[in-house]
Amino acid sequence: MKKSLLLSTIFITLINGCGGGDTTTKRDNPIQNNSVKNSGSYNLWEYFTPNSSKTNEYKYYNGNKVSSYKTSYNVSNNKVTEVDNYAPNEKTIYEKRDNYIEVKFEKDGKPNGIYKLKLYANIGDSVTVLDSSCKLSKHYDTFSLKDNNFNDVIEIRCNNKPGYYQKGVGEIAQQIQSKNQKSIRVLSN
Numbered sequence: 001m002k003k004s005l006l007l008s009t010i011f012i013t014l015i016n017g018c019g020g021g022d023t024t025t026k027r028d029n030p031i032q033n034n035s036v037k038n039s040g041s042y043n044l045w046e047y048f049t050p051n052s053s054k055t056n057e058y059k060y061y062n063g064n065k066v067s068s069y070k071t072s073y074n075v076s077n078n079k080v081t082e083v084d085n086y087a088p089n090e091k092t093i094y095e096k097r098d099n100y101i102e103v104k105f106e107k108d109g110k111p112n113g114i115y116k117l118k119l120y121a122n123i124g125d126s127v128t129v130l131d132s133s134c135k136l137s138k139h140y141d142t143f144s145l146k147d148n149n150f151n152d153v154i155e156i157r158c159n160n161k162p163g164y165y166q167k168g169v170g171e172i173a174q175q176i177q178s179k180n181q182k183s184i185r186v187l188s189n
Contacts, residue, residue, distance in 0.1 A: 040120030042136060044127060045096050047154050047165040048117070049073070049080040056170075061146065062183040073170065100129055127156055134158040145173050146186045 050056075055072045070085040078096035091106040096119070105113040116129040121136045128134050135157055143153040143164065152167040164173040172187040 040118075040125065041122045042139070042154060043119065044117060044121055044136075045094075045101055045119060046167050048101065048170060049094050049096075050075060050170045051168045056187055057189045058185045059146070059188045060183065060185040068188065132158070133160075137162070143172075146184070148172075148186055148188065150187075 050073050053073055053075045055070050057068055057070050060067045060069065072083050072085070074081040074083075080094040082092040082094070083090070089108050090112075093104045093106065095102045095104070099119050101117040101119055103115055103117060104111065117127055118125070118129060121127050123136055123139065125136050126132060126134060127136055136154060137157045138155040140153040140155070141151065143150045143166075145164070150164070150166045150169075150172050153172065154165050154167075156163045156165065161177060162175050163171065166172045166187075169187070174185050176183045176185070
């Protein structure tokens with residue numbers, strides 16, 4: 001359940017999809033990668049990160065069981081640091097660059113992975129700098145889930161698993177599927 005399943009899925013997809021050939025230029029300098037766009041209908045930074053520092057509470061529905069946890073966001077200029085209360089030694093750090101979003105993971109103060117998201121995308125576009133199955137699939141003016149209502153929401157699908165992000169709020173829901181079970185976590189505050 002650590003961090004956004006979507007972020008983990010993106011990271012795993014990027015690692016698995018990086019076989020063969022020299023991808024150093026694409027990873028180290030995404031500006032040279034012609035998949036990076038400087039425009040699009042949706043500024044993903046505005047959807048993936050909250051506008052201000054705060055703590056969100058999420059409910060996790062797994063079969064008949066419901067649990068909750070809190071995620072704190074520290075927002076400063078073009079950087080957002082995310083920490084979950086159940087894993088205080090782990091951080092996800094979003095940094096807005098000129099034309100991409102860098103997402104870094106830390107555990108016990110040490111780097112634990114990194115990937116890059118596009119800053120802008122249109123419906124149907126991949127949201128990662130490197131090729132992946134993660135695509136911006138839909139926009140909802142209004143969106144309801146588990147008796148919660150949200151406005152201005154985008155849906156990102158990775159390997160057909162959806163994640164939902166509200167403009168100015170960040171992640172509001174993730175659907176998680178395993179072989180025999182479907183679960184979901186939803187912003188509840």
